Amino acid sequence: MAKENAYRLLNAGERALVVEFGSTVDPGINGQVLALDAAFVAARIEGVRETVPTYRSLMIHYDPLVISRDKLVARIAEFEAAHPQAPKPQARWTFPCCYDPAIAEDIAELAALVKLDVAEAARIHTSGAYRAYMYGFAPGYCYLGGLPRELAVSRRATVRSPTPENAVLVGGGLSLVATFSMPTGWYVAGRTPERMFAPHRARPFLVDVGDELRFEAIDAQTFAALDLRAQKGETVAWREALA
């Protein structure tokens, strides 16, 4: 039996509508979000300004003077009735990541919280098969699911000072690849020399939502060398196309 795509419609004012498929971090729910997003992107509906997929819902920014809420709701129902398929992951990425405590500022604190040594915490982080669920918060901040349970810690009670750039963060049972230096409630588990966001690169945002992602441990010396190459515009993460 085909599972019915149940969703809730929530008003975010008169110029945005939320299509909510669930309230948890789940690849099935995220797949439904991405499927509807793909349908909207392909349809290029007049008056739909922009869609924003998140873990569990799609926000549709629209101009109510061009397309009414009723007409928009009818289009959503029409797309959902056709049971859109979640787009297949396009790529599997391997991100180099340095877990050396001199660079990974919070790895020792994180390891202590989960009662592991630093090397073991790093090994477990690299063992995870991650999925890019969404971007959010700041340009190129890529939220991942798939963090091994052993590293599931709550977010910090208070926000820490700005992280170094391109930090790999852990918090609230999730992992994320950051870009800018920002204050955060997450833990800096590692740093990648790769830039998830580079405004002047042909592909400013490296990873597509839905892509698979892994981390490969590198030492501080390799980090420095790759960081220099990435700084010059080279892509240092490894991309494998998926059929």
Next chain:
Amino acid sequence: MSAVLRVVQAGPGVTLQDAGRWGYLRYGVTQAGPMDSLAHEFANRMVGNEAGAPALEISIGGLDVMVEEGALELCIVAPGFRVSRDGGALPPSCLVTLAPGEKLSVRAGESGAWAYLAPAGAVDAEPELGSLSMHVRTGVGGAGIKPGDRLHISAPRAGAAEARALAAFRAPSDAPIRIVAGPQDDYFDAANFSCFLEGPWRVAARSDRMAYALEGPRLEHAKGFNIVSDGIALGAIQVPGDGWPFVQMADRAPTGGYPKIGTVIAADLGRLAQMRPGARLSFQAVAVDEAVAAWRQARAFMETAGLAPQGAGQLTSEALLSRNLVGGVVSAHGAPE
């Protein structure tokens, strides 16, 4: 032919803004754009630009500019601010042409949080991710306007030397700020939702282009305050754990993880944006249809305000007077209004 607008002095928070950076919210990129989009659009339309053309957004930190080459007409929309040319007071909202060497100053006055200055012509700069809007926090589009900056204006237009006052485009109002409930109004019981509407709320000092923090009664969540991150619309009112709402403004993050009790309607966003720390407000819930009707009305006014003679580049004062937008003409070395 081009003109150069040189920034002599700029307080913190002065930026260049066009209609905002659309199409990249899905990558975590903030939309930015003007805090008071109607005031920004009004300035552009009055000076004969396209709606959404880049214009300077002036904070209460103030701004001094000087024209270096050629004469250049400017439209200033700065209700509540103090505007002057070489020390002579000008109406706070006016069209004025600066001759080379003349200095225009915009300073905070009795009221108003954001003023706009639109040059007659095209700001010659390279867009980043499709927009010239500056998002200071990330530096996307530029890190803000600084003293010494030069804005190159291509195809500049000049008008009459004497300043022409523009009538107010927004009537002063103490009415509650209207909101549409949701998307997470179900995180609050009826008593807390009423409490949210009634307030009264005070705009907190820590308010900025990202969010207006409100202080007042503490709201209680019925189902906790952590949600799995979802989209944040312009005007969304997030309620974090401490129970004090903050309204998400132009520089908001595109997603977030606090429940959003309601969303300020488009027609009232500018009025809220113009409130300074210390201002008091309450909210009124309206249906989506009512919010759309209010927005349609605001848009209709703006569309008529844009009836500039094509290509003429400046509105004649007769045309403005006939549509009741020019309040009066002020002489070049003019007395205050």
